[in-house]
Amino acid sequence: MLLTTNSIQQAPPIYLRSIGEIFAVFDQQDSGNLSYGVTVDGQRYFVKTAGDPADTNPYLDHAGRVELLRNGVRLTQSCDHAVLCQLHNVIESPAGPLLVYEWVTGELLGVPRAQRGNPASAYQRFRALPGEEILLVLDQVYDLHRRLAALGWVACDLYDGCLLYDFATKKIRVMDLDTYHQGPFTNTMGRMFGSSRFMAP
Known part of the structure; x- marks a missing residue:
């Protein structure tokens, strides 16, 4: 249904x-x-x-x-x-x-600022992974964005809160790309969505 x-x-x-x-x-x-x-x-x-x-x-x-x-x-x-x-x-x-x-199995890599230093958080556990494993994840995220760019999509508000990682299977999933734009656009809202940690100066 x-x-x-x-x-x-x-x-x-x-x-x-x-x-x-x-x-x-x-x-x-x-x-x-x-x-x-x-x-x-x-x-x-x-x-x-x-x-x-x-x-x-x-x-x-x-x-x-x-x-x-x-x-x-x-x-x-x-x-x-x-x-x-x-x-x-x-x-x-x-x-x-x-x-x-x-429904995707995994843990959200984005965590509130107060929890970022917690070694048990998904954020810190992901950062502690071997470099090769992190690079494999980045390759997949970059490949998705190459595909999206070829289709005319412009990334907006991509941050670690868009990433779900399954530590058991080593699989990454990307979600919540609702603010991406089809083609170039003019900022009409002032400060865009997203954390200043990930925004261009």
Whole structure:
């Protein structure tokens, strides 16, 4: 049902609970997006939404968040690459689209500043890997971006919070590229999204 439904009338969490089990909620995003880990018919999925339309705290209003999700769909559908998380379906709802992705095993390499020094964090454990293993990951991330550049996509807001790494299988996955632009663009928003650690001066 999650993979074949095109539209719903319920709020996303009500719909998701009606067809499966929500086992994780990701509700601490600066973007205002609200995402879910969902089990349906024994399979796990990651479902991303634009969050509560009434939430005015994020930088972008709800319409802006919806447009970024649609942009993420365009990017994912335009580029077939092994490290990109696979998009299975898009379901329209009164609260905007639900993007149904595969569930990926791994740990987010981006961690809050206060945890960056913790040797148990994924961030520090990744930094402690042998150089050859890190270079293999970088090669894959660079290869994805060569492919995206060839398709006309300009990277924006790429940082370690976009990277999921499975330490057991040594596989990297890239996600959350919703702010990438198709072709050159003019900055009309002032300070762009992203951490100053990764931004050009």
